[in-house]
Amino acid sequence: MVTKLDLYKVFCKVGKSKSFSKASKELYMTQPAVSQAIMQLEGELDIRLFNRTPRGVSLTNEGSLLFEYVNSAINLINAGEEKILEFKDLTVGELKIGVGDTISKYFLIPYLEFFHNRYPNIKFKIINGTTLELCDLIKSGEINIAICNFPIDDHSLELRPCRDVKDIFVCGDKYKDLSTEKISLEEMVKYPLIFLEPNSNSRKYVEKFMTSKGIKISPEFELGSFDLLLEFAKINLGIACVVKEFSRDYLEKGLLYEVNILEEIPSRSIGVCYLKGVPLSLASAKFVEILSSANFSLNDSI
Structure with a gap:
């Protein structure tokens, strides 16, 4: 039994190909069957x-108007069918993630x-950018989710926090004494400072905290790479502001030393963000669930 939906699918295919014969090949139908379907729809x-x-066929004015609606409807149906397929153990789909290099x-x-x-x-599409750039990409629909520095x-x-991190200051052998005796922020900023570039969310967070204490920073070096912060500090170019959790390898190997400051910078979070009020795809929702699960352990599964 030929349904109205079947007729509309034939109509769309002919409208796109502008040929009964081409449409019949794409639909795996005979050309007379395609022609009959169009005649039936026109009759109804x-x-x-x-x-x-x-030389072929072309849509009439009425046909063009109908085509816009029918084509959109069929595309929505196809999208809905794809979403249903995702429920079968996430066997298809794409996950578009925005994230900075360091995170x-x-x-x-x-x-x-x-x-x-x-x-x-599930296919991955990873786009790099700063926190502000990634937030814009979420709102433009170019990525599903972003993993960023909060706040x-x-x-x-x-916004869903995933992991707390702590900003600290580190130094190399030249300033090693700063790791043993307590030093105030006022005293520390007299040394050469190494920070990320000003548009970094991490830099803004630390700078805001120090400004609240009446301390203005004037870094000797402003870098675009977290790894360079560690390397510059290691060769004694100054004191670097870094994330402790991302610097453990350098600290544990004795390549860098944590500066013992009197007032610690409050912890902040790394988290995942996505557009409010817009449902996530199943793949995105599952990934967010994994990222933000307090009981989830990578070691249990990898």
Whole structure:
């Protein structure tokens, strides 16, 4: 039994290909069957949908108007069918993630590995950028989720903290004494400072804290790479502001030393954010669940 939906699918295919013969090949139907379907639809609607010429067919004005609606409807149906397929153990789909280089290297990679091992058919698209750039990409629909440095002041985004991190100051052998005796922030800023560039969310957070204490910073070096912060400090170019959790390898190997400051910088979070009020795809929702689960352990699964 031919349904109205079947007729509309044939109509869309002919409208796109502008040929009964091409449409019949794409639909795996005979050309007379395609022609009959169009005639049936025209009869039911009591209107001519195509202009027929020896060189092919073209939509009439009425046909063009109908095509816009029917094509959109069929695309929505196809999208809905794809969403249903995702429910079958996430066998298809794409996960578009925005993340900075540092968070990607020191935080995200194990989660990507775990997710890929469990759902190998889900494709990843990773876009790098600053926190502000990634927030814009979420709102433009170019990425599903972003993993960023918090805090973020944007009421259009849903924010879910995933891991607390601590900003500290580190130094090399030349300033090693600063790791044993307590030093005030006022005294510390007299030394050469190494910070991330000003548009970094991490830099803004630390700078805001220090400003609240009446301390203005004037770094000797402003870098675009977290790894360079560690390397510059290691060769004694100054005191670097870094994330403790991402610097453990240098600290444990004795390549760097944590400066013993009197007033510690309050902890902040790394988290995932996405557009508020817009449902996530199943793949995105599952990944967010893994990232933000307090009981989740990568070591249990990888």
